[in-house]
Amino acid sequence: MKITIYNAQTGLKKDWEEEDSWKNVKQIFNEIPNISGCFLLIHKNQLGVKLQVINEDYFKSILIYREEKKSVIINKEEGQNVLKLLLDDELEFVRLFDFPEEYFNNNASAKSKVNDSIKKTDISPNSESQTLIFKTYKGKKYTEQEWEKFEQEQFEHYARKNNILLEDEKTKKGSRFFLDEKEGDF
Incomplete structure (x- = not known):
């Protein structure tokens, strides 16, 4: 059993x-x-x-x-x-x-x-006496919205640690356009 x-x-x-x-x-x-x-x-x-x-x-x-x-x-x-x-x-x-x-x-x-x-x-998820627990991680209880925010923060931390560009950062930095390059770059 x-x-x-x-x-x-x-x-x-x-x-x-x-x-x-x-x-x-x-x-x-x-x-x-x-x-x-x-x-x-x-x-x-x-x-x-x-x-x-x-x-x-x-x-x-x-x-x-x-x-x-x-x-x-x-x-x-x-x-x-x-x-x-x-x-x-x-x-x-x-x-x-x-x-x-x-x-x-x-x-x-x-x-x-x-x-x-x-x-x-x-x-009932609207009950004031009890919130609907979506996940529990390391003893802390998270609602679905809190869990999504926590996951996003963890991913951003991981990305910074491993030098991974996030979508926001890629558009901000932009890539170099070939006409902007100097002749010495070839």
Whole structure:
């Protein structure tokens, strides 16, 4: 079984192989930080589940069967149940993949209200409480606009260091026209 864990706060991503042990997986599951964007990805044969933290109570669960993916918002207890199914009963996990709405239909009306409120508050890019993180580099989080500016600055620094002319500099300096050359240049 292959396990990947990503911490959005530090930008740390770790991959490793683990035996099919519920005790080990439950411990790893309990250690996922409650930071939006952190995730735990577990692959077993052609099955898998990615639990991405939305907030301290809910996960976005992406169920994986072969190359297909389905996503469902679930609470932490249901997250443990999904992991247990993946480890203990692959046939039931495939049934869950085929009909996730039925599997998580215990409290459908209350859950749909919760899902709507989570989508509006936690996932919305206009949310003041959480900005949409485009990339994380060396522990610093960047929005898409900040990342583009950072990339441009890094490229300009690289170009200056390696004596590469940027497009702006090429037009400013201009090339010498052959009529401007002196006779001694031939």
